[in-house]
Amino acid sequence: CLSARNCRTLIMAALLSGFFAGTARADGLIIPFIGVNFGGDSGAEFGDSVDASRFNWGASFVWVGAGVFGVEGDLSYSPDFFGQTDLGGSSVFSAMGNLVLGVPFGGQQGFGVRPYGLVGLGVIKPSGDAFDDVLEFSDNKVAWDFGGGVMIFFASHVGMRADVRYMRTVEAVDFLDIATGGESSHLDFTRGSLGFIFRF
Numbered sequence: 001c002l003s004a005r006n007c008r009t010l011i012m013a014a015l016l017s018g019f020f021a022g023t024a025r026a027d028g029l030i031i032p033f034i035g036v037n038f039g040g041d042s043g044a045e046f047g048d049s050v051d052a053s054r055f056n057w058g059a060s061f062v063w064v065g066a067g068v069f070g071v072e073g074d075l076s077y078s079p080d081f082f083g084q085t086d087l088g089g090s091s092v093f094s095a096m097g098n099l100v101l102g103v104p105f106g107g108q109q110g111f112g113v114r115p116y117g118l119v120g121l122g123v124i125k126p127s128g129d130a131f132d133d134v135l136e137f138s139d140n141k142v143a144w145d146f147g148g149g150v151m152i153f154f155a156s157h158v159g160m161r162a163d164v165r166y167m168r169t170v171e172a173v174d175f176l177d178i179a180t181g182g183e184s185s186h187l188d189f190t191r192g193s194l195g196f197i198f199r200f
Contacts, residue, residue: 027108028200029062029151031161035193037078037092040168042189054080056191060161062100066108070100072118076191082128090128092187094167096120096145109156117148124169126187141169141187151197159197166190 034057042054056078064070074096082090102116124143147165154160168188 026063026065029060029064030198030200031060031062031195033058033060033076033161033163033193033195035163035191037081037189037191039190040188041185042081054078056193058094060195064100064102064104064114066104068101068103070102072096072098072100072120074098074120074122076193081126081189090126092189093125093127094122094143096122096143096167098145102151106153110153111155112153112159114151114153115148116151117146118165119146120144124167124187126173137174139173141171141173143167143169143187147191153197153199157199159199161195161197162193163195164190164192 034055037054037056056076058074058076060075061073062070063072074094076094078092080089081092098118098120100116100118102114104112104114106112121142121144123140125138125140127138145165145167147163149161149163149165151161152159166188167190169186172185173187
């Protein structure tokens, strides 16, 4: 039979382990989003990008701990990155992996706010055609990005995200090199987006 002292020790240990398990709970987030590209090689300022329908869409998959660190996988697609003309179209696809640093205010249940910053590496793939498919291009390039934003949770499982991030290829993109007359050119742009958060 256990002594009263041993019983008290076991009960306290169980309570403390339950407390720390609850506070250390990690969050998984799925964030579908829509936004616009502006600046850099997108060729338009923010207001002009909206008017020209330079939209992007995609989804972010985020894991964040109870603390301030997390990781993100981000996929986005821009169907008319360089604009749509009678000569042809263009698109840009990106797949990025990011480290996330964000401070949660309000906890992980119910209403809460989490401002964050991020930085990472991935791949950007510009594609397109012009002059009735006479000139076609498709290029996979290693890229990096950084940015930040804020997540606002209205309840335990739903919220919104406002996000701005800058993206740039590490290497020059071949067709941009040709278009600029032989000068090396990295594809770069800024993406602004709004997303709906599903937290589980």
